Amino acid sequence: MLTIKNLHASINGKEILKGIDLVVKPGEVHAIMGPNGSGKSTLSSVLAGNPAFEVTDGSVDFYGKDLLALSPEDRSHEGIFLSFQYPVEIPGVSMVNFMRAAVNAKRKYWGEEPLSATDFLKMMREKRAIVELDNKLASRSVNEGFSGGEKKRNEIFQMAMLQPRLSILDETDSGLDIDALRIVSQGVNQLRTDQNATIVITHYQRLLDYIAPDFVHVLYKGRIVKSGGPELALELEEKGYDWIKKEVDA
């Protein structure tokens, strides 16, 4: 579904991604790990189309479409979902209005009628149960006054609402206590099918105990320097990143 070739990207003239290659197929879970500043979050931002970053080289193909040529909202409609590391607060905008705008924008893109209010509220009810958010969610402003754990659960709730083909979870585990981590992971697992794929960006093995990856990649200095199976994550947990840094920097 996703083929990234030689992707280079920079912010404010500083190159962060220096040639990323990655292929993701339906049904797969890819974990991207790496030390701070290696470019993990930049990769997720670039895939989602954050205008703060400039793509200087390379290509990204998503189901036969040139992803980099699409606007952020069209990427979303095509099925890219980014769970933000720091979800943004939008004061005064209720979750129900926000999600209705999002869901109906997607339906419009695919030539479908907007959902009726009844159907929409029913859908919200079903999906918020997945991440154990209560019924006050609908009337609360987007992420405003949410605890760290609630914000991340709210991200997974939105993922459930939008039913993406490719979900990118950007350090979804950061700032989560063990209960929230369990709820979030269970939510992600529940939404997995053989038709969709997930890229999990994380520092720690901990999250991968809950969301089992098929592939693990190590990002360092803007390149994927090592790829392997789930055992690679365990090795990193045990040995840290220094041995990889040494290998690369040598």
Added chain:
Amino acid sequence: MKKESLNHQHNDSPASQTQRESEKIIGEVTSSDYKYGFVTDIDTEVIPRGLNEEVVRLISAKKHEPEWLLDFRLKAFAYWKTLEMPHWAHLDIPDIDFQAISYYAAPKTKNAPKSLDEVDPEVLDTFNKLGISLEEQMKLSGIAVDAVMDSVSVKTTFKEKLAELGIIFCSISEAVKDYPDLVRQYLGSVVPYRDNFFAALNSAVFSDGSFVYIPKGVRCPMELSTYFRINAANTGQFERTLIIADDDSYVSYLEGCTAPMRDENQLHAAIVEIRAHERAEVKYSTVQNWYPGDKEGRGGIYNFVTKRGLCKGDHSKISWTQVETGSAITWKYPSCILAGDNSVGEFYSVAVTNNYQQADTGTKMIHIGKNTRSTIVSKGISAGQSQNSYRGLVRVAPGADNARNYTQCDSLLLSDRCGAHTFPYMDIKNDTAVVEHEATTSKINEEQIFYCNQRGIPTEEAVGLIVNGYAKEVMSKLPMEFAVEAQKLLQITLEGSVG
């Protein structure tokens, strides 16, 4: 026109379909047996441009006014002649040639479009986005239609119901004829003609407007809206409104319309006077969306309004809520004089400026009675190259023990070429007063927009959502049916302002 004849048309362009649709409606209305259907009397008289005593006398004569009202106008005119146009506002006001204006309701028929085909497609587009019915679209576009297409029976029922309660709701011209004592007693009692340049001008030449009287102990059961006032279509550029709420009464009044009104008069100078007697409450809501000029800043309405409420009685309350999105220049400070003990004044405002619009708006809260309270919440939103100013005065008189004021004044900037300014004035003459002022200025957050984009919401819609969220505190004060349209309006006003 008979319906059958329409079936023979073969031109199927969308425009002609729209026209056919509207003709069909007219056909249906005129051919059916409406008891109260009547033909609007279109005034074709024009008086020459210019302003002098003769013109003032002529206006009064055409309206068959009593001597006292002519006197009022003449005094106002004599005083106006001694004044100069004020320039203290943070506005760049082009020179206005007051002698180049015709001061008697120019007929709207002369250059009025004959069908919706002749109306600016952008305006029509806005109508459609707001979900305004075809009949209203025609009315708002100034199309001369021979049939009153509104549901006349609804209006009649409405009037009958109000009459049962003793509520008077009519045009001010009618009120001068039918209730001369009330009008004579209160006209100019809150905004005297000597108040300011534009108040003097309005007092000399006012065309028409609304008159409301709520008797003692009556709670008006519905929102009073000019929309329901027969003859409301032609209020003209110098509108004058007088609302009197007698002891223990309540009324909620809606002014304006969310659709861009077609209007050839560039200068508008209205007066609104409100009086709240013992324990009376008046809620006055405005959504103003007059023509703001084009994207290059050409044209647009100059809106110089004097709005003031007098909390005359103890425990009375006057609440202003305004959503200002239109006009090229807005100069407007709906104010409250809190004369009665324990009286309450409120001002909730959202003012949006885009392109080259300029707004200098705010309020005055004058605390005179004891234990008086006032709240000011102002949300300014500036986009494009516009200038948006909040100007507010909180005055506490020496005798106003325990006065309280809370002011919150926020500015949101959507571009780096626009301006937001805050001019808060305080004049506190009593040591027991507690006056709070909070102000914030923020720029629309690109992270918020990207977050919305990532969820599939396009930038313009995202800006609409964010801005509505920002203005929610004020929007929530609007009556329900108004609020929905006002929300859409905020979004439409800001289209193309970001990105």
